[in-house]
Amino acid sequence: MTAMDKIVYRPARNELAYTFGGRMPVAHLRSGDMLQVFTEDCFGGLVRGPADPPSQRCRMPYLNPVSGPFFVEDAEPGDTLAVHICAIVPARDWGVSTTFPHFGALTSTTHTATLQPPLEERVWVYRIDQRAGTVQFAATDSDHSIDLPLDPMIGTIGVAPGGFEARTSIVGDTHGGNLDTPQVRAGTTVYLGVNVHGAMLALGDAHARQGEGEACGTGVEIAATTTLIVDVIKGEPTSWPRLETDTSIMSVGCARPLEDAYRIAHHDLVGWTSRLTGLHVLDAYQLVSQIGRAPIGNVCDPNYTVLATADKALLPAAAAPYNGTHDRLRQLTAAQQEGSR
Template sequence: MKEIRQPGAHSYVFSRYLEPIATVNPGETVAIYTRDAFEDRVTKDTDIPSKILGNYLNPQTGPIFVEGAEPGDTLAVHIMDIEPTRDWAVSAHLPNFGGLTATNTTRTLNEPLPEKVFIYKLEDNELTYNKRLKFPWRPFLGTIGTAPELEAISALTPADHGGNMDVPDTKPGNTVYLPVRVPGAYFFTGDCHAGQGDGELCGVALEITAKVTLKFELIKGKAIKWPRIESSTELMVVGSARPMEDAARIAYAELIDWMVELGWDQWEAYQALTQIGKLHVGNMVDTYYSLVAKIDKKYALVQD
């Protein structure tokens, strides 16, 4: 199996203006190595992130060129496995970043929150900081996406290309569908989390370095507007926007579109999601917030 490591500097934008670091073929399974969101710089409880961190966060591995991918296609990425490449994870409370703090856009005159680093030991599928802060290993890809047609988008931003969605549903066993907007798709991933609650409240999940096993497939001639996820039991769409209600509207509206593709009448799909849809918050901390709308396949795939 091909192993892909970033040669030189990692990427801090989802961008077609970068040189591809590797090529994959449709049908191919590869292992990709990722750094953590802090560039592996925060390593002990006494570190002060704001003094240690560089100008950019959330380094991505990529771009990876997908042979044969053309604008208007959809890239299907099967997440086969996520293995940690170290035995600890890090979280931290940062100044002006997070869900219960003033930020650079929700600007206030309040003093920033105190910084605090949490180094968790990873052992026996459990992450332990202390007796209360002890959580199971539930790994997923915080960031996964393709390059936009013209823009170069910060690796901190989730949008319709995927990116920094921070939704726990991009996990092993699930398939992520991404729009192809440039020849070769220009795939990026990174920011693996050993686990995370809904919302990623303080802004920093259980950040790890990882080896990620992905299988790529191409759906030719089928375009999607926003990232979709499929599990064995559910269909999902991720909407990212602010205010949060716009992320919710996008997620549900796109899920209706998906159901219409599957044969539903639009108004019956609207009605079905009213009664049986699921909607949870992925992140409420990034430059856009990400919500995941879901429907159980048991309802979505009913045959006439």
């Protein structure tokens, strides 16, 4: 791969999308192509400080914009689209987080209606120092501040759903979407089941960092430039989104209530572990029960997100997931980075 293979896309504001499905592609990609794409923050860049409360600056359904969709040639229903995240770079030296009425895990919501007043709306501005690798939290009613590690992630990534559906970009489901897990960071490969011709990949909603669960409903929301490589895995379906890193495999479940998201993720990981290792499904179930972890993506969106994750080193004689796609894409990334120096 050479630098000439890199495709760069920066959408105009009127080109941002708010759904997965239901839109024409903005560009075409092929397996092995590298894409560098600019994405806006979940507020579309409209919330910049305390004078910009989201309830006044933003309106539904124009929240959580994504860039795309990108048509991936040769991707057909029944295939899997592999998306390797090469780099996520904040596009500005600031990010924001908020509380606002009827949103978040610790307040009344439209799904959990109670009589007490909603939480106060408030905006926190985080200063980002890329050279130092820090994100500065500053309290709003005291002088307390602390530098947190910069750990960029993609909150929303997915493909078009099947059945001619268009799903809002704030929902996570089988097609991907608003997963909001910090595990979708540089070095991770995301596997998405293809539902329509061309897959129609889209992404956005980057965070400078986020705690597991995204308790208040927002991470440190940023605009970002993300570099990724796509690859089509022919004839191998993927029912729910999966992630792979150098050390772990992860299955994603999205649902309400939270225990159903947990069950979906673990059902998929047990089956995946059984196929990779040759273990009987009950042996795989027992093994996952003892080695697994279950980080929560979010408990605020229309569907909650839970991951089931296992360390590769603890899977006996496991085959390489998707025939070594993650390792191959990681090597392509390293070759591209070396060639651009």
